[in-house]
Amino acid sequence: xxxxxxxxxxxxxxxxxxxxxxxxxxxxxxxxxxxxxxxxxxxxxxxxxxxxxxxxxxxxxxxxxxxxxxxxxxxxxxxxxxxxxxxxxxxxxxxxxxxxxxxxxxxxx
Amino acid sequence: xxxxxxxxxxxxxxxxxxxxxxxxxxxxxxxxxxxxxxxxxxxxxxxxxxxxxxxxxxxxxxxxxxxxxxxxxxxxxxxxxxxxxxxxxxxxxxxxxxxxxxxxxxxxxxxxxxxxxxxxxxxxxxxxxxxxxxxxxxxxxxxxxxxxxxxxxxxxxxxxxxxxxxxxxxxxxxxxxxxxxxxxxxxxxxxxxxxxxxxxxxxxxxxxxxxxxxxxxxxxxxxxxxxxxxxxxxxxxxxxxxxxxxxxxxxxxxxxxxxxxxxxxxxxxxxxxxxxxxxxxxxxxxxxxxxxxxxxxxxxxxxxxxxxxxxxxxxxxxxxxxxxxxxxxxxxxxxxxxxxxxxxxxxxxxxxxxxxxxxxxxxxxxxxxxxxxxxxxxxxxxxxxxxxxxxxxxxxxxxxxxxxxxxxxxxxxxxxxxxxxxxxxxxxxxxxxxxxxxxxxxxxxxxxxxxxxxxxxxxxxxxxxxxxxxxxxxxxxxxxxxxxxxxxxxxxxxxxxxxxxxxxxxxxxxxxxxxxxxxxxxxxxxxxx
Amino acid sequence: xxxxxxxxxxxxxxxxxxxxxxxxxxxxxxxxxxxxxxxxxxxxxxxxxxxxxxxxxxxxxxxxxxxxxxxxxxxxxxxxxxxxxxxxxxxxxxxxxxxxxxxxxxxxxxx
Numbered sequence: 001x002x003x004x005x006x007x008x009x010x011x012x013x014x015x016x017x018x019x020x021x022x023x024x025x026x027x028x029x030x031x032x033x034x035x036x037x038x039x040x041x042x043x044x045x046x047x048x049x050x051x052x053x054x055x056x057x058x059x060x061x062x063x064x065x066x067x068x069x070x071x072x073x074x075x076x077x078x079x080x081x082x083x084x085x086x087x088x089x090x091x092x093x094x095x096x097x098x099x100x101x102x103x104x105x106x107x108x109x
Numbered sequence: 110x111x112x113x114x115x116x117x118x119x120x121x122x123x124x125x126x127x128x129x130x131x132x133x134x135x136x137x138x139x140x141x142x143x144x145x146x147x148x149x150x151x152x153x154x155x156x157x158x159x160x161x162x163x164x165x166x167x168x169x170x171x172x173x174x175x176x177x178x179x180x181x182x183x184x185x186x187x188x189x190x191x192x193x194x195x196x197x198x199x200x201x202x203x204x205x206x207x208x209x210x211x212x213x214x215x216x217x218x219x220x221x222x223x224x225x226x227x228x229x230x231x232x233x234x235x236x237x238x239x240x241x242x243x244x245x246x247x248x249x250x251x252x253x254x255x256x257x258x259x260x261x262x263x264x265x266x267x268x269x270x271x272x273x274x275x276x277x278x279x280x281x282x283x284x285x286x287x288x289x290x291x292x293x294x295x296x297x298x299x300x301x302x303x304x305x306x307x308x309x310x311x312x313x314x315x316x317x318x319x320x321x322x323x324x325x326x327x328x329x330x331x332x333x334x335x336x337x338x339x340x341x342x343x344x345x346x347x348x349x350x351x352x353x354x355x356x357x358x359x360x361x362x363x364x365x366x367x368x369x370x371x372x373x374x375x376x377x378x379x380x381x382x383x384x385x386x387x388x389x390x391x392x393x394x395x396x397x398x399x400x401x402x403x404x405x406x407x408x409x410x411x412x413x414x415x416x417x418x419x420x421x422x423x424x425x426x427x428x429x430x431x432x433x434x435x436x437x438x439x440x441x442x443x444x445x446x447x448x449x450x451x452x453x454x455x456x457x458x459x460x461x462x463x464x465x466x467x468x469x470x471x472x473x474x475x476x477x478x479x480x481x482x483x484x485x486x487x488x489x490x491x492x493x494x495x496x497x498x499x500x501x502x503x504x505x506x507x508x509x510x511x512x513x514x515x516x517x518x519x520x521x522x523x524x525x526x527x528x529x530x531x532x533x534x535x536x537x538x539x540x541x542x543x544x545x546x547x548x549x550x551x552x553x554x555x556x557x558x559x560x561x562x563x564x565x566x567x568x569x570x571x572x573x574x575x576x577x578x579x580x581x582x583x584x585x586x587x588x589x590x591x592x593x594x595x596x597x598x599x600x601x602x603x604x605x606x607x608x609x610x611x612x613x614x615x616x617x618x619x620x621x622x623x624x625x626x627x628x629x630x631x632x633x634x635x636x637x638x
Numbered sequence: 639x640x641x642x643x644x645x646x647x648x649x650x651x652x653x654x655x656x657x658x659x660x661x662x663x664x665x666x667x668x669x670x671x672x673x674x675x676x677x678x679x680x681x682x683x684x685x686x687x688x689x690x691x692x693x694x695x696x697x698x699x700x701x702x703x704x705x706x707x708x709x710x711x712x713x714x715x716x717x718x719x720x721x722x723x724x725x726x727x728x729x730x731x732x733x734x735x736x737x738x739x740x741x742x743x744x745x746x747x748x749x
Contacts, residue, residue, distance in 0.1 A: 023694075026696075026699075026705070026707060027706060029690070029691040029692055029694075058706070059706035059709070060704060060705050060706045063704050063705060064699075064700070064704075064705050095706075
């Protein structure tokens, strides 16, 4: 079974590290330690980590932290970052106010 | 819902080039860009580009951008700014936010040319105001005319870090150091040399450990790293800076491609799988530029043209035969840029020891940013044995696709040859008249004119100068060596320029005779910092 | 940080007319149409906001409207990206704390 699908695979216990309080998700102020702990609490995909912590759900929508979070989660799981499935890309690509989102304009000069 | 034959997302070099190509073939084209200004990163590039004449070598990036915009206008391309493409849907539909409303558009073909965003490396204090991307420093300086800080630590020695560091100096900002966790400089040696001769130190195998300050950066701590890139205790050095720029690479912004459902692969980030013309796994959906894999502006423009031509073929505007010929020529041109020491296939390699010709690659250049005098003399551009009269000394010692020096000299003194990655050589019987065209044309600022005046016991050295204030004739100061250290007193003989040199000044200084192969930069006064 | 008056390579950057705006009630000067962040940086202001959780200072980070670290309260509206929003005469710019404006009576906060 794929190393990522087998949720019974041992990834070792969470070991506190010196840089655990380094901010990774700048928008939501999520630290490296919180991300690493989340993996050990069972969040093995980027989507789960994102929804569990809100890392990547702030104003910049993961533009700055995405790659960093991926690297941290991959390291904790003992896989290469490229093996992790990215979070789903959805419309809107940038944050937009509801009043704008709902304002369909026909024709544009 | 307005329909276009080609919708281009991103008005950077790749997007605009594609739009121009497609529009000239007869297509109705619209380009959407979320920024207030077009051109992507191109308008921030104030250095002269490399490559050959067909790649627009020795032209400054922002001028190439101006030309491209003009072509787009003339070709009838609609460029919509402040327009965020929020989503891409089936059957070529996109939704775009303009101001406070949303519009739908349909494209027979769509080209995603959304570029890349800067990578980050987190460290203690990285969220402090004053820590910013190297691109951010460029934007504030070159687009808005405001210095990003007064003294900068540059983290990253790839071409972005090196080029932006030089631009910071040109903007009147001090650069305290360039550091890189890798054991050697990642970008072109000539870019590093420009910094080294001004006195900017390089610390390889170093990383930033902390940015100090309460409300903003007031200093930085760097430390040496071991083979696993972990800081070594006890090697910490404190730097007096108020700004830290991060230049540790770029990642493609491929969200729209993923949203559309393209088959993806890994190439420095998630990029769509494409055919040889840039078409993704979804027919009619193309990518070009950095979003398909990080390279640089020159390749982005060619890649854009190839995709634009492919879209034109798809819509029936380009007959198959004509398309293949055009695509073939463009791919050959692109191929030329993919050669040499820094080619995509050599990415990350640190085991190269010789140039294609067999010359030993300079270790001091890779580790400290400058060549030693002995090394210079060993290269074909330094004209060993030819010292009578004025002659060029070309300190270009790595295989890079670039040859404006060859075109610059109308007396044929400089030869690169058919493969532009070859090291430039000065002809044996070169009849140099000292016009300085080569000095002004070299994008790497690696050519100097040297004239040994044996009888007078002095020599003149002409160098490219791109700073303000320009030292005046008669100004007394000191000459700096390649490593930025003072080597001797110097006096300015002449400082001249011409329109076509586009801002590069030819500065000639007089130094003691024995310093002619040492003196490489001029500083007014004592030269102390 | 200083405005670059003369650049060795670039032509003089075209700026609009000089306008007055306010930062936390204090009158400031800038050029119409330039990003608010540019006017602030030129005036030596580097702190744009303090974060919600840890009240940490933030300022310009990407300068192209992607990272949202430079957001401030502008004319009463929070989360305005100052690096891509053009300055207008009379704009009321306020340091953002969390998602509200810093009260003008507060002393300058330090951590």
